[in-house]
Amino acid sequence: MKNLSFIFLLFLFFSCKSEKGSKDQGVLDRVLFDTLFPSARLNKVQKIGEHRYTAYVLPSFEPVNQSPWFAFGLRATEKKQIELVLDYGPHKHRYVPKLSTDRVDWKPMDSSKVKIDSLQGRATLFLDVSPKKLYVAAQEIETPQDTYRWMDGLLDRSLEIKKQLAGKTVLDNHNYVLSHESVGSNHAVVLVARQHPPEIPGGTIGFKSFYETLFSDSPEAQRFRNHFNIYAFPLLNPDGVSMGNWRHNAKGVDLNRDWVDFTQPETRAVRRFLNAKAGEGKKFVFAIDFHTSYSGPYLLVLDSINETKTSRITPQWLANIEATSEFEANPRRRNQDLPYCYNYFFNEWGSEAVTYEDGDEVDREIIRKRAQVYARELMKTLLNKKKDGSLTN
Numbered sequence: 001m002k003n004l005s006f007i008f009l010l011f012l013f014f015s016c017k018s019e020k021g022s023k024d025q026g027v028l029d030r031v032l033f034d035t036l037f038p039s040a041r042l043n044k045v046q047k048i049g050e051h052r053y054t055a056y057v058l059p060s061f062e063p064v065n066q067s068p069w070f071a072f073g074l075r076a077t078e079k080k081q082i083e084l085v086l087d088y089g090p091h092k093h094r095y096v097p098k099l100s101t102d103r104v105d106w107k108p109m110d111s112s113k114v115k116i117d118s119l120q121g122r123a124t125l126f127l128d129v130s131p132k133k134l135y136v137a138a139q140e141i142e143t144p145q146d147t148y149r150w151m152d153g154l155l156d157r158s159l160e161i162k163k164q165l166a167g168k169t170v171l172d173n174h175n176y177v178l179s180h181e182s183v184g185s186n187h188a189v190v191l192v193a194r195q196h197p198p199e200i201p202g203g204t205i206g207f208k209s210f211y212e213t214l215f216s217d218s219p220e221a222q223r224f225r226n227h228f229n230i231y232a233f234p235l236l237n238p239d240g241v242s243m244g245n246w247r248h249n250a251k252g253v254d255l256n257r258d259w260v261d262f263t264q265p266e267t268r269a270v271r272r273f274l275n276a277k278a279g280e281g282k283k284f285v286f287a288i289d290f291h292t293s294y295s296g297p298y299l300l301v302l303d304s305i306n307e308t309k310t311s312r313i314t315p316q317w318l319a320n321i322e323a324t325s326e327f328e329a330n331p332r333r334r335n336q337d338l339p340y341c342y343n344y345f346f347n348e349w350g351s352e353a354v355t356y357e358d359g360d361e362v363d364r365e366i367i368r369k370r371a372q373v374y375a376r377e378l379m380k381t382l383l384n385k386k387k388d389g390s391l392t393n
């Protein structure tokens with residue numbers, strides 16, 4: 001991967017410079033594009049005029065849904081504004097570009113600086129560039145290293161959480177699970193996040209906020225942890241994230257279509273871990289799989305026929321969310337035969353489960369707040385169900 005990025009960088013350097021007539025002009029007008037970091041995605045750059053460039057962004061694997069992830073750095077020998085066309089080939093522009101100078105703080109681009117050609121599916125960005133590197137990405141970049149740093153921070157603060165190796169990925173990277181085990185209780189909740197690399201709003205920001213709420217110091221969270229085991233897979237697709245993939249893992253498989261056949265090491269790691277926990281007597285009562293959608297926020301829930309066979313945690317949870325907050329739950333039913341993660345939990349373990357979708361461009365503070373409310377109301381609902389003996393699992 002590193003070697004490939006290096007080749008891109010060299011190519012971009014020469015393609016920008018060779019357009020100019022003289023060597024001196026080339027040096028003065030140089031714009032350098034950087035793809036030498038995890039999650040970068042930029043296939044080719046072409047100079048198309050004075051201060052004007054086209055950046056070609058293509059997926060690693062086809063077919064793929066419309067999630068054209070891009071991420072690159074750029075700097076210029078002097079301050080100026082450039083026009084940069086994002087060209088996705090046959091695919092269409094989706095994400096409002098986000099800007100950062102340190103890859104930590106990100107801001108969506110002002111709409112006056114982005115011109116969208118919806119017929120061609122391209123976007124033209126008007127960017128102020130300078131010798132200080134500017135990062136441009138489809139969403140805030142959250143690399144595996146960023147997520148692992150967050151996990152290590154949790155371990156420093158809480159002795160209740162253990163980080164375990166659940167398995168390896170296609171590229172032999174680690175796939176971790178965070179485990180909290182409650183003495184004397186077999187009921188367990190399972191969280192899965194970031195099967196799809198670009199889905200940072202719900203898949204990372206929402207997931208982290210949800211998880212941190214379960215581990216807060218509130219009396220309710222403490223009571224919840226006394227009565228429930230919590231297993232979380234914070235980053236199921238680290239290879240895809242590092243490669244800047246639009247959707248797939250390193251083998252070109254959409255992991256959220258692999259929960260019946262289990263052809264990939266990432267999904268098999270979850271199954272193996274849960275089988276082992278079930279062997280120890282654990283009972284999975286609820287699972288959430290975190291994603292992001294163009295039309296989010298919403299939840300994918302069980303179909304109405306299967307819902308009647310459950311403890312009816314989901315309807316109670318959603319009613320509580322709507323009764324106690326300004327958030328709407330927006331449940332959407334899906335066929336239980338689809339090979340999605342949340343269906344696996346119901347079909348294999350009889351566990352209620354949802355796919356949690358937030359939206360591409362929803363304000364990040366609202367995403368965090370929604371996840372806090374959903375987590376608090378889930379804890380209340382499960383504690384009440386446990387108390388009145390209505391958990392069927």
Ligand SMILES: [Zn+2]
Nearest residue numbers: 196199291292
């Ligand atoms: Zn997704």
